[in-house]
Amino acid sequence: MSILVTGSTGRIGAQVVAQLAASGASVRALTRTPQKAGFPAGVTAVRGDLLDADAMRLALAGVNTLFLLVSNAPDELTQAINTLGLAREAGVKGIVYLSVTRSAEYTDVSHFTAKYAVERMIEQMELPATVLRPSYFFQNDATLKDPLTKAGLYVSPVGDKGVSMVDVRDIADAAVVELLRRDRSPAALPRATYELSGPDALTGASLANLWSDALGRDVRYAGGDLDAFERAVKTQAPAWLAYDLRAMMRRYQVDGAVATPADIERLTTLLGRPPRSYRDFARETALGWQA
Incomplete structure (x- = not known):
């Protein structure tokens, strides 16, 4: 039996690979460049690309459990749907799929709707899968060092409705729990879905206050200017992605994305501990910047 991890070199996938290897599981890590991948001892690097059906057939041969993480891309839906179809053909017994919170709403x-279409396939094909729906990542804000430390501004236009952001370490931990549960089960397990969120409903103003405390300086919320946000993202990313993220921020501003107490309780049970707080993340990040 073995577990195939896609997205194995990213910030979530790399943690999943390391934890699975430490648990003693047999792990295959999919990568386009095996010669450059520095995986832990015992992990088998497998050359492949989610758009290459022939390579994926080879990668999935003999695999018991699949961690499917598909990054935000114009062809994200094709990558995910094709990979799930190939996994079904290969007889994969368990799947953990990384979706997104509010995927149906x-x-x-675009990337929310793509992930919801994948969830629909999982349901309709009755695939033995756990769907994880993470909220906005804490670690996305680690890119805001300059505006926070130099201008005293929190610039992500999340609005004032509240977003229950989540630590990527909690996402990885949840994925590992479910991968091992499915991999170690003698038979395929029923489908399950988890919302992955932090314990607090965070707004632009409350996030600015948390960074003020963490940095020991005044930080204020820059506001909800989506035009300025899209222009800023386009300096670092393609235009389609800048617009996609703008659309996401607009929904945060209009609707929010606040976890229910039941969501937090289920995640706490899954992890065996409460999810991490943004306050602790901000303090850890600020200390790292100062070092």
Whole structure:
């Protein structure tokens, strides 16, 4: 039996690979460049690309459990749907799929709608899968060092409705729990879905206050200017992605994305501990910047 991890070199996938290897699981890590991948001892690097059906057939041969993480891309839906179809043909017994919170509701955000279509396939094909729906990542804000430390501004236009952001370490931990549960089960397990969120409903103003405390300086919320946000993202990313993220921020501003107490309770049970707080993340990040 073995577990195939896609997205194995990213910030979530790399943690999943390391934890699975430490648990003693047999791990295959999919990568386009095996010669450059520095995986832990015992992990088998497998050359492949989610758009290459022939390579994926080879990668999935003999695999018991699949972690499917598909990054935000114009062809994200094709990558995910094809990989799930190939996994079904290969007889994969368990799947953990990384979706997104509010996947069914945010229909005007392209990567949310793509992930919901994948969830529909999982349901309709009765695939033995756990769907993880993470909220906005804490670690996305680690890119805001300059505006926070130099201008005293929190610039992500999340609005004032509240977003229950989540630590990527909690996402990885949840994925590992479910991968091992499915991999170690003698038979395929029923489908399950988890919302992955932090314990607090964070707004632009509350996030600015948390960074003020963490940095020991005044930080204020820059506001909800989506035009300025899209222009800023386009300096670092393609225009389609800048618009996609703008659409997501607009929905945060209009609807929010606040976890329910039941969501937090289920995640706490899954992890065996409460999810991490943004306050602790901000303090850890600020200390790292100062070092």
